Amino acid sequence: MNKVGKDADQLLYSFTRDRKPYDPPKKHFDSKHEFIDYILNLKEGRISISTLTEYTTEPEVGKRPKVSLYDDVTFKRLGKTYTTSVGRLIINKVVFASLWDNKNWDLVLEPVNGDKINSLITKIKDMMVEDEITDIDVIKTVIDRYTEFGLRLSTIYNANVTNSMVLSNEEFDTIRNEKLAEIKDKVEKEKDIELLNKTIDGLVDTATKMFKNDEMMEMFESKNSGSMGNHFRNMNIAMGGLPMIGGGTAIILDSLGDGVNPVHFPALANVGMVGAISRAKQTALAGAAYKNISSAEQNVRGYEGDCGATEGIVVRNAREVDIKYKYILENGKQVYVTSKNISKYIGKTVEVRHVLKCKMKNGHFCSHCIGEEPFKLAGRDVINIGMFVSDSATAILNMFMKVTHNLGADMFRITDLEDKFVYPKPPKGSLFEVRHDELDNVEKVYCKTDIVWMVPKSSLTPEGTNYKILAHGSIVENENNQKYTLTLGTQIITNPTELLKPGHPSNPSENHYKLVYKEGDAFIENCLIPRDEMTVYKMFNLFLKGGMSNLIPLEMHLDVFHNVISNNKKVNISDISLGLIIASLARDINNPNKPVRETGGKDYVMISCDDLTIMSGTFNAFFGNDAKRALVISTAKDPDEQDKVISPIEVAYRN
Numbered sequence: 001m002n003k004v005g006k007d008a009d010q011l012l013y014s015f016t017r018d019r020k021p022y023d024p025p026k027k028h029f030d031s032k033h034e035f036i037d038y039i040l041n042l043k044e045g046r047i048s049i050s051t052l053t054e055y056t057t058e059p060e061v062g063k064r065p066k067v068s069l070y071d072d073v074t075f076k077r078l079g080k081t082y083t084t085s086v087g088r089l090i091i092n093k094v095v096f097a098s099l100w101d102n103k104n105w106d107l108v109l110e111p112v113n114g115d116k117i118n119s120l121i122t123k124i125k126d127m128m129v130e131d132e133i134t135d136i137d138v139i140k141t142v143i144d145r146y147t148e149f150g151l152r153l154s155t156i157y158n159a160n161v162t163n164s165m166v167l168s169n170e171e172f173d174t175i176r177n178e179k180l181a182e183i184k185d186k187v188e189k190e191k192d193i194e195l196l197n198k199t200i201d202g203l204v205d206t207a208t209k210m211f212k213n214d215e216m217m218e219m220f221e222s223k224n225s226g227s228m229g230n231h232f233r234n235m236n237i238a239m240g241g242l243p244m245i246g247g248g249t250a251i252i253l254d255s256l257g258d259g260v261n262p263v264h265f266p267a268l269a270n271v272g273m274v275g276a277i278s279r280a281k282q283t284a285l286a287g288a289a290y291k292n293i294s295s296a297e298q299n300v301r302g303y304e305g306d307c308g309a310t311e312g313i314v315v316r317n318a319r320e321v322d323i324k325y326k327y328i329l330e331n332g333k334q335v336y337v338t339s340k341n342i343s344k345y346i347g348k349t350v351e352v353r354h355v356l357k358c359k360m361k362n363g364h365f366c367s368h369c370i371g372e373e374p375f376k377l378a379g380r381d382v383i384n385i386g387m388f389v390s391d392s393a394t395a396i397l398n399m400f401m402k403v404t405h406n407l408g409a410d411m412f413r414i415t416d417l418e419d420k421f422v423y424p425k426p427p428k429g430s431l432f433e434v435r436h437d438e439l440d441n442v443e444k445v446y447c448k449t450d451i452v453w454m455v456p457k458s459s460l461t462p463e464g465t466n467y468k469i470l471a472h473g474s475i476v477e478n479e480n481n482q483k484y485t486l487t488l489g490t491q492i493i494t495n496p497t498e499l500l501k502p503g504h505p506s507n508p509s510e511n512h513y514k515l516v517y518k519e520g521d522a523f524i525e526n527c528l529i530p531r532d533e534m535t536v537y538k539m540f541n542l543f544l545k546g547g548m549s550n551l552i553p554l555e556m557h558l559d560v561f562h563n564v565i566s567n568n569k570k571v572n573i574s575d576i577s578l579g580l581i582i583a584s585l586a587r588d589i590n591n592p593n594k595p596v597r598e599t600g601g602k603d604y605v606m607i608s609c610d611d612l613t614i615m616s617g618t619f620n621a622f623f624g625n626d627a628k629r630a631l632v633i634s635t636a637k638d639p640d641e642q643d644k645v646i647s648p649i650e651v652a653y654r655n
Helices: 006-016 034-040 049-056 086-094 114-129 136-157 170-190 193-210 217-221 228-237 262-296 373-378 385-389 391-403 417-421 533-544 556-567 575-585 609-615 618-622 627-636 648-654
Strands: 028-030 072-077 080-085 240-243 249-252 301-303 313-315 327-330 333-336 350-352 382-384 411-413 432-437 442-447 451-456 460-463 466-471 474-477 483-486 490-494 498-500 512-517 522-524 528-530 586-588 591-595 604-606
Touching (some): 006 114, 006 217, 028 034, 034 049, 034 072, 034 086, 049 136, 080 086, 114 373, 170 228, 193 228, 193 240, 193 528, 217 228, 240 262, 249 262, 262 391, 262 575, 262 609, 373 382, 382 385, 391 533, 391 575, 417 432, 466 533, 490 522, 490 528, 490 533, 490 556, 533 556, 556 575, 575 586, 575 609
Antiparallel strands (some): 240 249, 313 350, 327 333, 411 528, 432 442, 442 522, 451 474, 451 512, 466 490, 474 483, 498 512, 586 591, 586 604
16 A cells, blocks of 8 residues: 555645634534434445535634534444544544454544554555455455545645744744854864754754744645755755765755855856756666566565474674564574564564575475565565565655655764674674764774774775775774774775785785784774765665675675664665565675575675576576677587476567
8 A cells, every 4th residue: 555645645635634723613513413423324435525515614714613623522333432523433434444444453543643543554555465455346446436426525624834933933033033143164174064053953842842833834734845954945044065966065054945045046057957867866776776686586486384494693783673573583493473573572682584595496485584564464475575665765765766866965973983884783883983083173983903804805995094884884993803893884985004905915905905003003084974875876886797795794884784774865675675685685705696585605605696697597698688698608508407397588579
């Protein structure tokens, strides 16, 4: 179930929000009232728009409707008495009409903002997975009513803009001008984006409290029609730090409401191009990623059943997304986690059956390692992994699309490298420390001991006298030869004492640079790092191209990508999708034709999606990114190794 539009989303909030000071004086109704009786007796949520508007809209400007959406109403459902607002009753009897008689469904009795919509969708999904909903038409009806009701009525009931929040407000403008004046010199001279954003965020909080009873706040509270931290900020506070195409940040302390100073025309034109480039060029990158993933995984299947794996991965501080509808290994037995027993494991350290440990043959996966949810929702015993994991590329696409709407520069600060990004956790202060460099006037990460850093070739780029490192999963080693996994997941600048290329007598690795640091050396040249959507894409693309380090524990790649997202731009890539991709690309170092999870080997090598596409079948490979290579490999194959199974995509092409 996908949300169909912001208008429909906004309407659900308008009907279910809490009472405001500007609403009509509250009345109370019961089921005997003619309008309430009409609502309670609706069939399949089919409501007359004319009847609804007759009772719930003002007959004349300033006159009270017969029944306000924010009046109280008392009624019975399944033997239980409820008291809530009229608007919430209507939403329950119209949008969620098909669930009214389901004892497992809780009525909607609180404001339905964007977050609540998502939780309701999740609740419906859970009911399907746990067989509390067995008729798919129930879900279809919810979607139909939600779409029809929301879109038809949005122009009548949705909140609108107000002069008080769009035009100048003297009281707020005074506060804003004072706060911005306090930081102006420091921000403009030092490009202190962190201070700028902190100040603007404080002003957003002030405005939120000041305008809490303004009718326009309904749009922002809904989390569907703009946000205070983006739209109100740009219109009424300041445009802030704006990223430039060639790098760097433009500082603009004026808001759009102030008017555009001609001095800022070049910067704003530049920003407009950043958004256009993101839509035109960067979305194409996401499209290419989609093709690579779907081609590589097109012949991979998920099968209902148990591969027999006796080992999972350890999850610390388990979240719902980590364990729900999956199997936990507990005391030598498997425990299936549902909404009924999940509270027992939330926040705990547990061992979870996982695709990285699946023993299913021929590159396929079992439901005990994937989790039962996709099989239950699809209503099938076999699912297509290629279609399932391609949503990761769609998430990257959505990330790039959002750049156009929110171009403000943001920063990430490394405050403690050891505590957050080193595994296993070393004794505090034994590897790194963060301290201020007086000469450069920035905070840096310094080595507390001699350090060797093994960096994949795909991650290092010279930049002047320094090196830019796309710091995904890698190995650091101290002077006692103790190895740690660095899971930083962002882009940093470094300047080692020595850099040894692959093949150097002191660096036998074929795929890694060896960066050498002495005690007291700066390991990271600036702890303040821009949050950047391209960093997310580059990291994701390295996964698809087989450019990750094969020196770290395989499951640590998942931690790395969590950090990539939290340290840069939010992107909704599920752990399962990412895990399936990694599990397919990680091959036995002694037999790359086999996933390492199948052979049980300890050492692995990462291949690319292109490599996996070629392995998936000759015909399929010709439609990948390297038809020439596919032809050469196919020609060299022994006849007994030729494709024995025709893939669905080949069937489609042949037809």
